[in-house]
Amino acid sequence: MKYIDAHLHINYGGFRKEQIDNYLKDPELEFCLLHTWQELRPSIPSLYQPLPLEDILDIKSQYPDRLVPFFAPDPTDPNWQQLMESALARGVKGCGELKVNLKWSDHALDDYLDFLNKKGLPLLIHMELPRRQFFIEKRSTWDKVLDKWFNNYKNGATRYYTERLIHSTVVLEPWLDSHLVDFAGYLYDFEGLEQRVKEFPNIKFIGHGPHFWNNLGAQLSPKHTYQQGTYHTFGLIDKLLSTYSNFFCDISGYSGWIALNRNHTQTKIFLSRHADKVFYGTDNVFLGQREFIKSLSLGSEIESKIFYKNIVSLIF
Ligand SMILES: [Zn+2]
Numbered sequence: 001m002k003y004i005d006a007h008l009h010i011n012y013g014g015f016r017k018e019q020i021d022n023y024l025k026d027p028e029l030e031f032c033l034l035h036t037w038q039e040l041r042p043s044i045p046s047l048y049q050p051l052p053l054e055d056i057l058d059i060k061s062q063y064p065d066r067l068v069p070f071f072a073p074d075p076t077d078p079n080w081q082q083l084m085e086s087a088l089a090r091g092v093k094g095c096g097e098l099k100v101n102l103k104w105s106d107h108a109l110d111d112y113l114d115f116l117n118k119k120g121l122p123l124l125i126h127m128e129l130p131r132r133q134f135f136i137e138k139r140s141t142w143d144k145v146l147d148k149w150f151n152n153y154k155n156g157a158t159r160y161y162t163e164r165l166i167h168s169t170v171v172l173e174p175w176l177d178s179h180l181v182d183f184a185g186y187l188y189d190f191e192g193l194e195q196r197v198k199e200f201p202n203i204k205f206i207g208h209g210p211h212f213w214n215n216l217g218a219q220l221s222p223k224h225t226y227q228q229g230t231y232h233t234f235g236l237i238d239k240l241l242s243t244y245s246n247f248f249c250d251i252s253g254y255s256g257w258i259a260l261n262r263n264h265t266q267t268k269i270f271l272s273r274h275a276d277k278v279f280y281g282t283d284n285v286f287l288g289q290r291e292f293i294k295s296l297s298l299g300s301e302i303e304s305k306i307f308y309k310n311i312v313s314l315i316f
Helices: 017-023 052-061 080-089 107-119 142-151 153-169 173-176 188-199 210-214 237-241 253-260 264-271 289-293 300-313
Strands: 002-010 029-032 067-069 097-099 122-125 132-133 181-184 204-209 247-250
Touching: 002 080, 002 142, 017 029, 029 097, 052 253, 067 173, 080 107, 107 188, 142 153, 142 300, 153 173, 173 247, 188 204, 188 237, 210 253, 210 300, 237 247, 237 264, 253 289
Parallel strands: 002 029, 029 067, 097 122, 122 204, 204 247
Antiparallel strands: 132 181
């Protein structure tokens, strides 16, 4: 069955021009959406990697029919409108990936969203909660171990338990505090998002990212970076997809993968219920998502919507 990758980047996660050349050799892959990342003031510069539009347009010139460029200038860039207009004139089809340390209620987004609304453009968003990130100069192997231990090792569980232990003994607290830096999060307020979805009905919002997918289930545990384990009640994203015709999502990244693997029965219900609203995508993370979707036996009609029909009707 043919498919479209709705969420891809060039020069990200070791995925360079050669890897895209190879990826596009798959005759079933119709085309890919390539997204930028632009943040003028990242809260932790080492977590940010600029993904400029020029790199996308460069490779697109080689594959004019196989690559669809998206572009999301930082909304706090005084020139965002000029940049967006020139990007649209150069064949950009939507705004993405918007991954900036703003909340949805921020006024910096007012004119930006109004512009996208008037143009009726899709908008791919990345949602991630603020946190205190463990930061250490990685001079030795031990530093590297600590960095892993206090960030994402065991899906955040090692950090959760060690921090609790440190806070209860007090002795190591000053040491830990000296290594924690504030990460501001990305577009994480769901209430603000819902207001914007209502306010701008012509924008096709596409949800994605850890905080987005963590809300597949209604309960959240502070123990894990990515929520894991089974759940009984659907959470906020089910509500947004059910309520708003201009709200969509992509399954890409570890966040989508982990969430959809929490409970396959629930995943089947979720994907069937929102069959017109879900896009296949990878975010340069190749975990066998295609085989996984097929293994759920959703039926060819739903599969074809998720794999390509939904994206085609979104863009064209
Ligand atoms: Zn991405």
